[in-house]
Amino acid sequence: MNVVVAALKGGVGKTTTCVYLAALARAAGRAVTVVDADAQASAADWIEAGGDPALDGVTLVEAPTERLLKRALAGTGGEPVVVVDSPPGNERLIGLALEHADVVVVPTRVGGVEWPRVDVVREMVPKRTPHGLVICSARTFTNDYDETVRYWTGQGVAVWATIPERVAIAAGPDARLSADGLEAYRPLWRRVQRAAG
Numbered sequence: 001m002n003v004v005v006a007a008l009k010g011g012v013g014k015t016t017t018c019v020y021l022a023a024l025a026r027a028a029g030r031a032v033t034v035v036d037a038d039a040q041a042s043a044a045d046w047i048e049a050g051g052d053p054a055l056d057g058v059t060l061v062e063a064p065t066e067r068l069l070k071r072a073l074a075g076t077g078g079e080p081v082v083v084v085d086s087p088p089g090n091e092r093l094i095g096l097a098l099e100h101a102d103v104v105v106v107p108t109r110v111g112g113v114e115w116p117r118v119d120v121v122r123e124m125v126p127k128r129t130p131h132g133l134v135i136c137s138a139r140t141f142t143n144d145y146d147e148t149v150r151y152w153t154g155q156g157v158a159v160w161a162t163i164p165e166r167v168a169i170a171a172g173p174d175a176r177l178s179a180d181g182l183e184a185y186r187p188l189w190r191r192v193q194r195a196a197g
């Protein structure tokens with residue numbers, strides 16, 4: 001199962017989503033590979049930081065070029081869960097990852113400025129590939145949040161999960177994955193599994 005976490009926009013929560021999904025897939029007893037297609041290697045740094053039992057046994061493949069990404073994705077398939085973290089702004093690499101996706105997760109944030117960027121990614125997803133949004137770092141008690149959910153639902157776009165803004169989630173590789181974060185990402189993991197069939 002290739003799960004591609006893709007957004008064109010920087011800083012929306014791609015890497016955080018990728019790492020939490022990898023941990024949840026591990027917790028479910030699955031073999032997990034994280035393919036880091038971002039030259040910034042944030043997911044790679046996070047997984048290599050070590051010391052977090054939640055990420056024990058996650059295999060890391062760094063693939064920040066088209067050649068490496070093609071090779072990484074061709075070598076997968078079958079039983080393991082592969083979570084691909086994508087680089088912001090790189091339409092070619094994102095497009096390549098999307099071609100190999102079984103399920104696509106598009107992280108976004110609250111607010112109307114995000115909407116057109118999300119649509120560009122949605123249009124890049126192959127027609128038959130299931131995809132859904134995860135609204136990251138959300139203040140769920142705001143009107144902006146309600147409006148964002150209403151907007152996507154009105155567009156017929158699945159909002160698979162909302163991850164609240166949490167200091168513990170923002171800690172990144174400097175701390176262990178937070179219980180809150182794992183709890184918040186769990187519904188997304190379930191939706192991803194269901195979508196993958």
Ligand SMILES: Nc1ncnc2c1ncn2[C@@H]1O[C@H](COP(=O)(O)OP(=O)(O)OP(=O)(O)O)[C@@H](O)[C@H]1O
Pocket residue numbers: 007009010011012013014015016017038040042087088136137138163164165166167169170171172
């Ligand atoms: N639920 C959350 N609560 C608080 N902070 C969050 C949450 N999710 C993500 N962040 C923070 O938002 C910032 C961007 O997240 P992340 O690095 O996952 O995004 P990205 O899309 O991978 O960014 P880039 O485009 O630079 O690769 C980070 O500082 C991260 O810790």
Ligand SMILES: [Mg+2]
Pocket residue numbers: 014015016038042043085086
């Ligand atoms: Mg990132």
